């Protein structure tokens with residue numbers, strides 16, 4: 001019986017998702033919390049987005065293609 005160990009190695013992956021403070025500018029990182037990022041300098045708080053993949057596609061109004069060629073009426 002062959003037992004395969006399937007596991008992902010993610011420990012070596014360096015996640016570079018640190019966010020800069022938009023107010024203090026690049027160089028000042030935001031401290032990561034469970035559901036938000038906060039700046040220790042200016043107290044800026046940015047809430048994390050939900051990882052839910054929701055397809056919120058903008059509804060396109062019922063616009064049918066306008067005619068490109070106008071009926072020429074020479075009289």
Ligand SMILES: [Zn+2]
Pocket residue numbers: 021022023024025028039040041042043044
């Ligand atoms: Zn800041």
